[in-house]
Structure formats: C-alpha cells, structure tokens
Amino acid sequence: MTEATRPLDVTRIRARSGWEALDLRELWSRRELLWFLAWRDIRVRYKQMVLGAGWAVLQPFIQMVVFTVVFGELLQVPTEDGIPYTLYSFTALVPWSLFAAVLAGTASSLTANAGILNKVYFPRLLIPLASAAARLVDFGIAFVILLGMVPAFGIGLTPNALWVPLFLLLLLACALGVGLWLSAVNVYLRDVQILLPFLVQLWQYASPVIYSAREIPDGWRILYYGLNPMAGVLVGFRWSLLGTPAPGPEIWISVAATALVFLTGTMMFLRVQRTMVDIL
Amino acid sequence: MSAEQPAIAARGLGKRYRIGTYLPYGGTLRGWMGDLLGGRRTAAPSPDSVSKFLWALKDIDLEIPAGAVIGIVGRNGVGKSTLLKILSRITDPTEGTAELHGKVASLLEVGTGFHGELTGRENIYLNGAISGMTRAEVDRRFDEIVAFSELEQFLDTPVKRYSSGMYVRLGFAVAAHLDPDILLVDEVLAVGDLSFQRRCLNHMNDVARTGRTVLFVSHQMTAIRRLCTRTIWLEAGRIRDFGPTGDVVARYEAESLGSQAPGESGSHADLTYKARYLGWKREGAADENAHSVSDLDPVALRLKLDVREPVAAGYGGIEIFDPEDKLIWSGASYDGGRGDLALAPGTYGLVYTLPMLPLKPGAYKLHASFYEREGRRLLDDWWASPELIVSLPPSSHSQDEWQGILNLPCDLRVERE
Numbered sequence: 001m002t003e004a005t006r007p008l009d010v011t012r013i014r015a016r017s018g019w020e021a022l023d024l025r026e027l028w029s030r031r032e033l034l035w036f037l038a039w040r041d042i043r044v045r046y047k048q049m050v051l052g053a054g055w056a057v058l059q060p061f062i063q064m065v066v067f068t069v070v071f072g073e074l075l076q077v078p079t080e081d082g083i084p085y086t087l088y089s090f091t092a093l094v095p096w097s098l099f100a101a102v103l104a105g106t107a108s109s110l111t112a113n114a115g116i117l118n119k120v121y122f123p124r125l126l127i128p129l130a131s132a133a134a135r136l137v138d139f140g141i142a143f144v145i146l147l148g149m150v151p152a153f154g155i156g157l158t159p160n161a162l163w164v165p166l167f168l169l170l171l172l173a174c175a176l177g178v179g180l181w182l183s184a185v186n187v188y189l190r191d192v193q194i195l196l197p198f199l200v201q202l203w204q205y206a207s208p209v210i211y212s213a214r215e216i217p218d219g220w221r222i223l224y225y226g227l228n229p230m231a232g233v234l235v236g237f238r239w240s241l242l243g244t245p246a247p248g249p250e251i252w253i254s255v256a257a258t259a260l261v262f263l264t265g266t267m268m269f270l271r272v273q274r275t276m277v278d279i280l
Numbered sequence: 281m282s283a284e285q286p287a288i289a290a291r292g293l294g295k296r297y298r299i300g301t302y303l304p305y306g307g308t309l310r311g312w313m314g315d316l317l318g319g320r321r322t323a324a325p326s327p328d329s330v331s332k333f334l335w336a337l338k339d340i341d342l343e344i345p346a347g348a349v350i351g352i353v354g355r356n357g358v359g360k361s362t363l364l365k366i367l368s369r370i371t372d373p374t375e376g377t378a379e380l381h382g383k384v385a386s387l388l389e390v391g392t393g394f395h396g397e398l399t400g401r402e403n404i405y406l407n408g409a410i411s412g413m414t415r416a417e418v419d420r421r422f423d424e425i426v427a428f429s430e431l432e433q434f435l436d437t438p439v440k441r442y443s444s445g446m447y448v449r450l451g452f453a454v455a456a457h458l459d460p461d462i463l464l465v466d467e468v469l470a471v472g473d474l475s476f477q478r479r480c481l482n483h484m485n486d487v488a489r490t491g492r493t494v495l496f497v498s499h500q501m502t503a504i505r506r507l508c509t510r511t512i513w514l515e516a517g518r519i520r521d522f523g524p525t526g527d528v529v530a531r532y533e534a535e536s537l538g539s540q541a542p543g544e545s546g547s548h549a550d551l552t553y554k555a556r557y558l559g560w561k562r563e564g565a566a567d568e569n570a571h572s573v574s575d576l577d578p579v580a581l582r583l584k585l586d587v588r589e590p591v592a593a594g595y596g597g598i599e600i601f602d603p604e605d606k607l608i609w610s611g612a613s614y615d616g617g618r619g620d621l622a623l624a625p626g627t628y629g630l631v632y633t634l635p636m637l638p639l640k641p642g643a644y645k646l647h648a649s650f651y652e653r654e655g656r657r658l659l660d661d662w663w664a665s666p667e668l669i670v671s672l673p674p675s676s677h678s679q680d681e682w683q684g685i686l687n688l689p690c691d692l693r694v695e696r697e
Contacts, residue, residue, distance in 0.1 A: 008461065013290075013369060013378040036409040044397045119389040120410055121369040274372040277365070278297060 037130030056138035106179025180265035292376035351508030382461025391451025396440030429453035
C-alpha cells in the first residue's frame with residue numbers, strides 16, 4: 001500500500017431512518033467539487049450564447065423597462081421618497097432574479113442530475129449549492145450595473161450599502177430552503193416541475209418588487225413578512241442602496257421564517273437523498 | 281495496512297425495490313407525506329403490497345481482505361449492480377450494514393458527469409472532481425491521463441464531437457488514474473474498441489497487483505478469470521457461491537448452460553417469456569470438450585431453446601465472432617430455403633452443423649437470436665456462455681502478421697511442368 005502510516009478512511013453503510021445531522025466535514029472536504037460543478041453550470045450556460053453573460057444584465061433590464069412602462073408610467077404605481085420608478089423597480093428586480101433562478105435551479109437540481117447521482121457518490125447537497133453559486137455570478141454582474149445606476153439617478157450611496165451581504169444571505173437561505181423542499185418533493189412528484197413557474201410568478205406578485213411594501217396595510221404586516229421572507233430582503237435592499245425607510249422589526253419575522261424553511265428544507269433533502277436514486 | 285482488518289465487511293445487506301411504476305403509497309399525497317414526516321409507516325403492509333416489492337439483494341455477508349481482487353458473476357438482474365451501488369453509497373441498503381476501510385472509488389460508468397459542451401480538457405477536471413480527485417491530483421496526473429487516452433490532439437474539442445470510442449477512452453483514462461484503496465468496477469470494460477479494452481484490462485491487472493482491493497462485476501469470464509483470485513456468484517439477490525475463481529466460474533458456466541438447474545428456475549420462474557435460449561453444447565462431444573473444437577471434424581452446435589408459449593412462425597439466427605469481435609460466420613434457421621419454425625411449448629435443440637471450423641486457437645463468442653415472424657419480434661438475444669474454445673494446433677505461418685483467419689493445414693506438391 002502507499003504510506004503505511006496514513007489512517008484509512010472508514011465508510012459505514014447502514015439502512016438509515018429518521019432525521020440526521022448534516023455532515024459538514026464531508027461537505028467541506030469536497031468543496032472543490034462545488035466550484036467545479038458551479039463552473040460547469042456557468043460554462044455550459046453561456047457557451048453557445050452570443051450574448052453570454054450579457055444575459056445576466058439583460059434579463060432584469062428588460063423586466064425593468066417593461067415594469068417602468070406598465071407600472072411606473074401607465075398605472076402610476078407610487079414609489080417611496082420620490083425615487084424614479086425605473087431605479088426603484090430595478091433595485092428589487094436584481095435580487096429577485098437571483099432568488100427566482102436559485103429557487104428554480106435548486107428545485108430541479110436532483111432530477112436534472114439524475115445521471116450523475118445514479119453512478120457516483122458525493123455529498124448530494126453540493127448539487128443545489130453549486131447551482132446557487134453559479135447564479136451568484138449573474139447576480140454579481142447585474143449588481144455592479146445597479147451600483148452604477150444609483151448615483152446616475154442622483155442618489156448617493158451610503159455606508160448602509162454594506163448591509164447588502166446580509167440581505168443577500170437571507171435571500172439565499174430562503175431560496176435554498178424552499179428549493180430544497182421542492183427538489184425533495186420533485187423526486188416523487190414531478191408535478192413540481194410544472195407548478196414551479198407559476199409559483200415563482202405568484203411569489204413575485206406577492207413580493208414588493210413592482211410595488212412598495214408600504215402599500216401593505218398595518219394589520220397584515222406580520223403575516224406578510226412571516227409568510228414571505230423575500231419582503232424583508234427586498235425592503236432591505238432598497239433601504240441599503242436607495243435610502244428608503246429601513247425595514248421595521250418585521251424583518252425578524254422574515255429571518256425566523258427563513259431559518260425555519262432552510263432548516264427543514266435541508267433535513268428533508270438529507271432524508272430523501274438516501275434512496276432517491278431508486279426512484280429517479 | 282493491518283492484515284486482520286478486512287477492507288470490506290458486510291453483514292446482512294439487503295435491498296428491496298418496489299416494482300412497477302412508482303406511485304408512492306398508491307398515489308396518495310397524504311400517505312406519502314405521512315411517511316416522510318412521521319418516520320416509518322406503522323401500518324403493516326397488506327399482502328397485496330408485499331407482492332409489489334422485490335428483494336434485489338438479501339442476506340449478503342461478505343468479508344473481503346485488503347488487497348483482494350474479487351469478481352462478481354451472475355445473470356442479469358441478480359443484484360450485482362445493486363451491491364456495488366450500496367457499497368459505493370449511491371443508495372442506502374434496506375437492511376444490514378457494511379464497513380469499508382480505505383478510500384473508495386467506484387467506476388460504474390465511464391465518463392460520469394461528462395458534459396458534451398465542455399472540451400476534453402475541461403471534462404477531465406470535472407470528471408476527476410466528481411470521482412473524488414482534488415484539483416491538485418488531476419494537475420499532477422494530467423499528462424498521464426492524456427497519454428493514456430491518446431487524445432492529445434482533441435483535448436480542446438468539445439466532447440460532443442467525440443466518437444463513442446474516444447469518449448470511452450477519455451472516461452477510462454481519468455478513472456484509471458484515481459488512486460483509491462478500494463475500487464468498485466461495474467461492467468465498464470466491455471466498451472470501446474478491442475485494443476483499448478485490452479489496455480484497460482492490463483491496467484486493471486496492474487491496479488490489482490498494487491495491493492488495492494477491487495470488486496469487479498463482469499459478464500466476460502475471460503476477464504474475471506484473468507483478474508480475480510476469488511469470485512462471488514450471485515443468484516436472485518443472494519450469494520450462491522464464493523470461492524477460488526476457477527472453481528466458481530466453472531460451476532457458474534456449467535450451470536448457465538446445463539439443463540435448467542433448480543436455482544435458475546427459482547430465480548426466473550416469475551419472468552414471463554415466450555422463447556429463450558438456455559445453453560449450448562457441441563453435439564456428440566464428450567463432456568470435457570462439449571464447448572471446444574480441437575479437430576477438423578464436423579461441428580454440430582446444439583442450442584437449447586425453451587419455448588413457453590406457442591410460436592406459430594419463428595426463426596433463429598446464430599453468429600460466431602472471433603476474439604477480436606469480428607463476425608466470422610453467421611447462419612439462420614431459414615437458410616437454404618428451410619422456412620419458418622412452428623414450435624409448440626417445450627424445450628428444443630436447434631442443431632447447426634458445420635462441415636468444420638478451421639479457426640485459429642482462441643475463445644470465440646457465440647451469439648444467437650430468436651424472432652417471431654409476425655412483426656419480426658425479437659424473442660431472445662443471447663450471448664452464449666461459455667464461449668467456444670478452439671484449440672486446433674496452429675497450422676499457419678509462424679509469423680504473426682502472416683496468420684490469416686483460417687487455420688487450415690494444406691498439402692504441397694511440387695511438379696515439373
């Protein structure tokens with residue numbers, strides 16, 4: 001054998017039942033694979049497109065134009081503090097695009113990679129994590145454009161912008177949490193794949209993307225933020241970049257709801273992954 | 281490595297599959313959610329639902345010492361792949377435990393995770409990472425991998441433009457440079473062109489000699505014989521036999537062609553088929569050379585065909601392939617205007633008689649198929665086991681490149697004209 005001193009890894013295999021904790025050490029030991037899978041996603045996505053990464057900007061940009069015309073001009077949806085609707089909606093569209101992409105990518109990650117999952121073992125969680133990481137690249141590009149747009153519309157960036165990473169974290173936890181739930185269900189019921197676009201669409205209308213969270217009547221706030229953690233995320237993005245009113249204490253309801261979804265989603269995923277290849 | 285600790289130890293491994301289309305719990309969302317959230321189902325399964333499960337693997341106890349190279353043989357669907365999937369952690373067993381000591385790599389498919397849009401170079405890194413190599417390891421062995429694949433000029437070509445042979449070569453090249461303590465290999469060497477297959481086999485041989493523990497599933501008995509010291513014979517999800525390769529493979533081969541052995545009927549009794557080949561032998565030959573040819577006498581190949589349901593009009597085909605997989609002869613039951621066969625249920629011997637088989641020594645593959653005339657429906661497609669062994673003394677030129685296909689002695693007369 002090679003170095004006789006090297007301690008041998010021990011793999012224990014057994015029929016597992018019930019919930020179990022995530023093996024973070026194993027996940028960490030395969031972190032390189034996370035980057036390779038993310039890199040594959042990015043490479044493959046843009047390889048045969050003329051515009052390549054330009055789509056990362058174009059997608060939210062087109063939506064922004066449509067929203068500005070339809071909601072800003074025709075319907076005169078009010079913004080906060082007199083911020084131009086174009087900027088107001090784009091500030092929410094950039095994080096929302098990331099959310100929608102991570103959610104959809106995570107939900108279909110198991111079924112889309114059935115071929116690999118059936119032939120080789122690695123921590124299954126790497127697949128949704130990698131697809132999320134790949135989407136972050138798109139977000140990064142769009143976010144830089146957004147950062148340029150803010151001063152262009154005459155709004156000064158403040159140190160509040162440093163809070164963005166925290167809201168980003170909240171966004172990812174929420175998208176992954178719900179996505180992991182859906183990916184687990186998707187293994188058994190492929191209906192999820194068809195329902196997903198509707199879900200994302202509905203969720204967008206239920207979030208302060210087009211409109212301001214101010215429009216929500218006071219009595220409904222707790223329910224609104226609690227059921228939709230993205231409300232806190234989007235209000236947070238606008239606050240840190242545009243200087244609109246800060247999220248109220250309701251943000252903590254969003255945080256708690258996200259934590260709950262993320263935790264249960266991960267547990268659900270870990271449970272399904274053990275024998276999912278039998279069904280995939 | 282401590283000698284007393286086995287590399288692989290399994291106790292009571294079992295895997296149960298649900299057969300038929302998967303509709304969880306009769307398709308009710310409620311039952312399914314109840315199971316996921318509430319742990320094991322408490323209600324006892326009804327007799328009806330029991331019959332919808334199949335134990336692909338049952339009561340597998342194994343102890344494999346470090347450094348052993350173990351073959352796994354058995355017919356299709358007896359649980360060979362399932363065993364490898366459990367040991368490589370792709371799926372959990374339904375019951376039992378196993379412990380593996382050492383870094384495990386599995387090779388259940390060549391080129392797992394290859395993406396057509398990516399180049400050969402990119403896929404080497406991706407496939408390496410998926411199989412458990414670090415980036416640094418791939419970097420270090422990159423040149424060796426490329427050399428093994430012989431694809432230097434195509435490294436920057438997207439894999440989707442590769443031929444299937446090139447694809448396999450690249451995939452195996454990466455797999456060959458994994459550095460595990462325990463290697464689990466499914467039937468992957470049966471792909472690619474012959475010279476590459478031979479190289480893979482040689483490579484596996486080298487791997488086996490370096491003290492690695494290897495579990496090797498194959499239908500190619502020659503490969504099993506060559507690589508493995510001991511062999512497991514799986515049947516209907518259980519270990520039927522485990523011992524020295526020579527003995528086990530001989531018994532396995534003898535039975536897979538012998539008269540419907542009890543074990544075989546047991547494992548297939550529930551399968552419905554119309555007609556199927558059960559085995560073959562050389563008619564009129566003594567038992568010890570029932571599958572070999574050692575002279576230039578007529579050769580009668582007797583294929584045993586089991587017909588379950590009446591076949592109004594059917595026909596069979598037979599082919600012989602040489603050790604390089606080149607088709608060298610084919611025949612059919614309707615050749616020479618013989619017409620179709622009408623067969624009532626029962627067991628038949630289809631005897632193809634050839635005036636002689638003047639072939640070079642080696643193992644020849646025998647392939648047979650059986651069709652129903654209506655709709656040209658394929659009823660069976662069968663690679664005979666054991667292979668046909670030709671042991672005629674070579675009569676041709678002693679130099680390799682002058683050896684032809686035929687192995688025929690010839691007379692020479694010299695006459696002045």
